[in-house]
Amino acid sequence: MKTxxxxxxxxxxxxxxxxxxxxxxxxxxxxxxxxxxxxxxACSRAxxxxxxxxxxxxxMTAWEFPKNPLTDPTLDDSKxxxxxxxxxxxFTNTPGEAPRLAPSKVSCNNxxxxxxxxxxxxPLVGVAGMFxxxxxxxxxxxxxxxxxxxxxxxxxxxxxxIEDGEAxxxxxxxxxxxxxxxxxxxxxxYEVGKNPVWRGQNVxxxxxxxxxxxxDPRKGEALFHEHFCTDCHGEDGQGVAIxxxxxxxxxxxxxxxxxxxxxxxxxxxxxxxFSMPYLDPGRLTDEQAQQLAAFINSKPRPSYPFKxxxxxxxxxxxxxxxxxxxxxxxGSQKPE
Numbered sequence: 001m002k003t004x005x006x007x008x009x010x011x012x013x014x015x016x017x018x019x020x021x022x023x024x025x026x027x028x029x030x031x032x033x034x035x036x037x038x039x040x041x042a043c044s045r046a047x048x049x050x051x052x053x054x055x056x057x058x059x060m061t062a063w064e065f066p067k068n069p070l071t072d073p074t075l076d077d078s079k080x081x082x083x084x085x086x087x088x089x090x091f092t093n094t095p096g097e098a099p100r101l102a103p104s105k106v107s108c109n110n111x112x113x114x115x116x117x118x119x120x121x122x123p124l125v126g127v128a129g130m131f132x133x134x135x136x137x138x139x140x141x142x143x144x145x146x147x148x149x150x151x152x153x154x155x156x157x158x159x160x161x162i163e164d165g166e167a168x169x170x171x172x173x174x175x176x177x178x179x180x181x182x183x184x185x186x187x188x189x190y191e192v193g194k195n196p197v198w199r200g201q202n203v204x205x206x207x208x209x210x211x212x213x214x215x216d217p218r219k220g221e222a223l224f225h226e227h228f229c230t231d232c233h234g235e236d237g238q239g240v241a242i243x244x245x246x247x248x249x250x251x252x253x254x255x256x257x258x259x260x261x262x263x264x265x266x267x268x269x270x271x272x273x274f275s276m277p278y279l280d281p282g283r284l285t286d287e288q289a290q291q292l293a294a295f296i297n298s299k300p301r302p303s304y305p306f307k308x309x310x311x312x313x314x315x316x317x318x319x320x321x322x323x324x325x326x327x328x329x330x331g332s333q334k335p336e
Contacts, residue, residue, distance in 0.1 A: 050198075051066060051067075051117070051125050051126075052066065052114075052117055052118055052119040052123050052125060052198060053066060053113075053114045053117055053118040053119065054118075054119055055118065055119040055120035055121065055274070055275065055281045055282070056280075056281070057114075057118065057279065058279070061114075062114075062278070062279065063114070064114065065114055065115040065117055066114075066117050067115075067117065067125075067185075067186060068088070068115070069081075069084045069085045069087075069088045069182065069185065070085055070088065070089075080181065083177065083178050083181040083182075084178075084181045084182050084185045086178040087178035087179045087180070087181045087182030087183070087185075088115065088182045090108070090175055090178055090179055090182075091107070091108040091109055091112075091115060091116065091179060091182055092107060092108070092109045092115055093107055093109075094106065094107040094108055094109075094156055095107065095156075097175075098152075098175040100161060100166050101152045101153075101156065101158045101161075101169050101173070101175055102152065102156035102157070102158060103156075103157055103158070103160040103161050104156050104157040104160065104248075104249075104253075104254050104255060104256065104257075104302070105248050105249055105254040105255075106155060106156050106157070106248050106249070106254075106255065106256055107156075107248065108151065108155075108156075108179070110248045111155065111262065111271065112124055113275065116183070116186060117186070118275075119198055119201075120198075120201050120202060120274040120275050120281060120282075121202070121271075121274075121275040121281075122202055122271070122275075123196075123198050123199070124183050124186055125186045125187070125190075125196065125198070126186070126187050126190035126196040126199075127183070127186075127187060127195075127196060127199055128144055128180075128183050128184040128186070128187030128190075129187055129190055129191065129192035129193060129194070130193065130194075130195055130199075131143055131144040131147065132144075132146075135147070135150075136311075136314045137150075137310050137311060137314070138150075138309075138310065139311075139312055139313030139314055143171060144180050144183065144184070145170075145171025145172075145176050145177070145180055146171055148171075148176050148179050148180060148183075149168075149169050149170060149171060149173075149176055152169045152175070152176070153168060153169065153259075153304070154256065154257055154259045154260035154261070154304055155256045155257075155260045155261070155262065156256070157255075157256060157257040157302045157304075159257065159302075159304060159305055159306070160257070160302055162305070201274060202270040202271050202273070202274045202275065203270045204266060204269055204270050204273055204286050204289065204290070205286075208286040208287075209266055209290070210287060210290050211318075212265060212294070212318065212319060212321065215265065215290055215291055215294035216291065216294065217291075217294050217295040217298035218295075219291045219294075219295075220291040220292045220293070220294050220295025220296070220298075221295045223288055223291055223292050223295070224292060224295060227277070227284070227288075229292075232247045232278075233247050233250055236252075237249060237250040237251050237252065237255075237296070237299065238250075238252060238254070250296050250299070251296060251299030251300060251301050252299070252300065252301065253301075253302060255301045255302070256301065256302075257301055257302040257303060257304040258301050258302065258303055258304055258307070258322035258323075259304025259306070259307050259310065259322070260304070263297055263301065263320075263321070263322050264297075264317060264319045264320050264321070265290065265293045265294055265297050265319040265321055266290070266293070266317075266318075266319040267319070268293040268296060268297060269286075269289040269290040269292070269293035270289070272284065272289040272292055272293060273286060273289035276289075297321055297322070298321075301322075303322075307322075307323055307326065307328075310323070311323070311328075316328050
């Protein structure tokens with residue numbers, strides 16, 4: 001944390017010497033994907049929103065975990081407690097802890113910020129009791145393990161190791177079971193079958209969605225520079241090291257693949273709209289978030305090799321741009 005803060009101070013001095021007020025521009029940083037490589041230190045809990053870190057977080061709470069199994073005294077040395085701890089480590093450093101299932105440089109924590117415990121950042125506190133639930137993409141009921149497998153093979157591009165002979169994860173894979181243990185631990189004390197009020201908040205109202213043909217990746221690219229996203233992500237979208245932290249890649253071979261949820265324009269726009277900029281979320285408008293998402297998802301990324309198995313019983317979403325590029329009709333079902 002201290003290393004990170006010092007690095008930002010040094011960057012601020014450089015900007016100031018270049019006749020650029022870093023302090024005035026910092027709120028506009030669109031830090032879309034952050035890699036949390038260390039557990040939080042003892043920080044002020046002033047940024048908490050109930051059981052969650054407030055989306056209006058500060059530098060002091062940006063890497064805090066309200067529930068941290070590595071420091072929780074109620075966990076013992078049992079197999080379950082150790083599974084919960086490992087699941088947390090996988091969640092916050094997926095490529096390092098589960099490299100065979102995450103050949104990309106994306107961690108679970110990149111989308112589900114603060115260990116899945118930050119408001120308006122796809123929080124996972126209390127969601128375990130909602131499974132099994134219906135998954136539209138696969139057209140069947142999903143267990144929690146099924147959902148975690150999907151994240152591994154899509155968001156972390158777990159299919160990228162197939163050519164090297166690596167087996168795909170299953171709900172019984174040890175890494176999947178460990179992450180399941182951690183997420184279930186986050187759900188202790190919550191009512192089974194009742195959605196937490198903070199779930200499903202990263203969604204732009206349907207009345208404000210802009211048709212894809214009216215979105216312009218060039219406008220999104222201009223916003224990417226205008227709002228100083230490059231300060232964190234770099235011109236190439238691959239991330240700039242700031243102290244001991246570095247954003248994950250937004251596109252290219254080390255990013256999420258084209259079968260991931262974030263590869264859908266409106267889904268990604270919802271993440272951007274409500275959880276970004278990283279320290280000042282909500283500053284962007286619905287339109288700006290969609291233009292940025294259109295720009296990011298106009299870029300190349302790894303191909304998910306099983307897209308033909310998706311949306312066989314449900315209509316293809318209008319924003320599934322990588323499926324459309326492969327000839328699937330917008331709003332159509334996959335023929336049997």
